[in-house]
Amino acid sequence: xxxxxxxxxxxxxxxxxxxxxxxxxxxxxxxxxxxxxxxxxxxxxxxxxxxxxxxxxxxxxxxxxxxxxxxxxxxxxxxxxxxxxxxxxxxxxxxxxxxxxxxxxxxxxxxxxxxx
Amino acid sequence: xxxxxxxxxxxxxxxxxxxxxxxxxxxxxxxxxxxxxxxxxxxxxxxxxxxxxxxxxxxxxxxxxxxxxxxxxxxxxxxxxxxxxxxxxxxxxxxxxxxxxxxxxxxxxxxxxxxxxxxxxxxxxxxxxxxxxxxxxxxxxxxxxxxxxxxxxxxxxxxxxxxxxxxxxxxxxxxxxxxxxxxxxxxxxxxxxxxxxxxxxxxxxxxxxxxxxxxxxxxxxxxxxxxxxxxxxxxxxxxxxxxxxxxxxxxxxxxxxxxxxxxxxxxxxxxxxxxxxxxxxxxxxxxxxxxxxxxxxxxxxxxxxxxxxxxxxxxxxxxxxxxxxxxxxxxxxxxxxxxxxxxxxxxxxxxxxxxxxxxxxxxxxxxxxxxxxxxxxxxxxxxxxxxxxx
Ligand SMILES: Cc1cc2nc3c(=O)[nH]c(=O)nc-3n(C[C@H](O)[C@H](O)[C@H](O)COP(=O)(O)OP(=O)(O)OC[C@H]3O[C@@H](n4cnc5c(N)ncnc54)[C@H](O)[C@@H]3O)c2cc1C
Ligand code: FES
Numbered sequence: 001x002x003x004x005x006x007x008x009x010x011x012x013x014x015x016x017x018x019x020x021x022x023x024x025x026x027x028x029x030x031x032x033x034x035x036x037x038x039x040x041x042x043x044x045x046x047x048x049x050x051x052x053x054x055x056x057x058x059x060x061x062x063x064x065x066x067x068x069x070x071x072x073x074x075x076x077x078x079x080x081x082x083x084x085x086x087x088x089x090x091x092x093x094x095x096x097x098x099x100x101x102x103x104x105x106x107x108x109x110x111x112x113x114x115x116x
Numbered sequence: 117x118x119x120x121x122x123x124x125x126x127x128x129x130x131x132x133x134x135x136x137x138x139x140x141x142x143x144x145x146x147x148x149x150x151x152x153x154x155x156x157x158x159x160x161x162x163x164x165x166x167x168x169x170x171x172x173x174x175x176x177x178x179x180x181x182x183x184x185x186x187x188x189x190x191x192x193x194x195x196x197x198x199x200x201x202x203x204x205x206x207x208x209x210x211x212x213x214x215x216x217x218x219x220x221x222x223x224x225x226x227x228x229x230x231x232x233x234x235x236x237x238x239x240x241x242x243x244x245x246x247x248x249x250x251x252x253x254x255x256x257x258x259x260x261x262x263x264x265x266x267x268x269x270x271x272x273x274x275x276x277x278x279x280x281x282x283x284x285x286x287x288x289x290x291x292x293x294x295x296x297x298x299x300x301x302x303x304x305x306x307x308x309x310x311x312x313x314x315x316x317x318x319x320x321x322x323x324x325x326x327x328x329x330x331x332x333x334x335x336x337x338x339x340x341x342x343x344x345x346x347x348x349x350x351x352x353x354x355x356x357x358x359x360x361x362x363x364x365x366x367x368x369x370x371x372x373x374x375x376x377x378x379x380x381x382x383x384x385x386x387x388x389x390x391x392x393x394x395x396x397x398x399x400x401x402x403x404x405x406x407x408x409x410x411x412x413x414x415x416x417x418x419x420x421x422x423x424x425x426x427x428x429x430x431x432x433x434x435x436x437x438x439x440x441x442x443x444x445x446x447x448x449x450x451x452x453x454x455x456x457x458x459x460x461x462x463x464x465x466x467x468x469x470x471x472x473x474x475x476x477x478x479x480x481x482x483x484x485x486x487x488x489x490x491x492x493x494x495x496x497x498x499x500x501x502x503x504x505x506x
Contacts (some may be wrong), residue, residue, distance in 0.1 A: 065346070065384060065385050066383050079427075080427075081345045081346060081427050082424075084346070092346075094255055096137050108355075111347065111348055111385045113349065114349050115352045116242070116244060
């Protein structure tokens with residue numbers, strides 16, 4: 001197992017907005033862990049999968065069928081379907097709309113080619 | 117410099133004409149009032165069908181075009197997602213099955229491959245089709261292409277061969293010489309002297325025809341397409357229900373919305389679900405009720421689609437002419453003014469053959485196909501009342 005990715009939550013430059021600079025004044029619940037593509041990631045309950053992965057510095061969520069091009073968070077509101085990931089091996093879901101759960105095993109939402 | 121030909125419109129029809137003319141060694145200028153290929157070609161599907169055409173002139177143009185499509189795929193460097201995947205037409209009930217069998221038999225008489233498939237064998241072609249369908253016909257000659265990629269590939273190659281391509285140039289006037297022949301095309305980006313003008317403006321060809329006093333009774337026939345999220349491979353062929361062929365020609369009630377089921381997957385993994393046919397002018401709003409009907413009918417053929425999310429919907433405007441044949445040929449009253457429009461729901465499939473006919477006309481070569489059924493002055497081109505014209 002690779003090193004857990006702990007976002008530098010409390011350091012300047014963290015991707016999570018913290019403390020006084022957070023306009024929403026969030027009270028964050030204790031961290032949870034899950035995996036993405038075999039890598040352990042730390043997130044917080046209430047975050048979308050896409051938000052937790054972005055905060056951990058993970059921007060590529062899948063690759064396209066045609067030419068294997070990178071895709072990640074794009075519209076962030078469920079419209080573009082660029083951010084597909086698989087949760088525990090299921091059908092691809094939109095990472096920007098799906099709340100992260102403790103212990104889930106996430107994989108890129110890549111899709112097979114070929115004939116049905 | 118006087119061009120040999122100005123092609124107005126950079127949709128797939130204009131792109132095919134420009135490519136064939138440039139390949140024949142003529143100097144060609146393509147002008148479009150919008151971005152390149154931003155009209156109907158960018159808002160339809162990409163089916164290249166023989167399956168939906170009965171014996172007649174349109175089928176012959178489709179065959180010429182199909183042969184040309186395969187050559188273009190080899191000639192052009194760019195990938196246009198050409199895929200000879202074949203089509204499957206299915207009949208839900210026995211009445212539809214009788215109609216489909218008769219239609220396929222007539223097509224076989226003129227040499228189209230149309231293989232009947234029993235209802236309980238359809239899953240071998242399409243594993244996710246409903247198991248209770250009456251029967252189907254497999255059309256291995258049907259193919260698919262990505263129309264915008266195809267237009268771009270053709271225009272790029274035409275440019276390499278010396279053609280000039282000018283986007284954002286709206287045609288506002290067409291100048292005539294003293295003898296009545298076309299002499300120039302005036303656009304928002306300048307005037308282009310020319311010997312020939314090809315009107316490839318799709319549903320807007322009527323407006324451009326009026327610039328030279330010609331009445332082309334063309335109207336926009338709107339269609340909806342639903343786009344699913346990208347999925348694992350679920351649908352392989354182009355699949356549609358036998359009712360589709362009926363809606364192609366049953367349009368005399370201008371107020372009615374025809375809905376039929378057309379299902380095909382794209383290389384990107386999305387599945388396109390069509391389609392509707394209605395006359396509402398250029399109204400770009402999607403109609404929720406039509407979307408619902410298309411989705412329900414698609415899920416009737418492919419129950420697995422009920423669990424697939426829609427990503428978006430869009431509408432496009434087919435260039436409709438009253439007798440369902442394109443107008444291809446020189447206008448008898450305006451020498452040098454060539455019509456190449458009115459392909460309705462088949463302009464992607466029929467564009468290469470149209471380009472060949474226009475090239476043969478302008479270069480004076482013997483035509484590869486009898487062009488007379490497509491004459492722009494044929495008696496069939498009289499618009500019924502009540503259709504919103506373009
Ligand atoms: C929902 C739907 C599904 C379809 N599915 C299929 C299918 O599966 N297979 C198939 O074969 N066909 C299909 N079609 C039909 C096909 O898309 C059209 O027949 C085809 O795209 C017409 O191409 P065109 O080049 O004639 O017109 P367009 O692509 O509309 O091009 C016309 C161009 O002319 C330009 N123009 C207009 N006026 C001016 C002016 N004054 N000055 C300069 N430029 C101007 C426009 O900007 C435009 O770019 C479908 C259509 C729809 C709507
Ligand atoms: S980022 Fe667009 S749907 Fe998730």
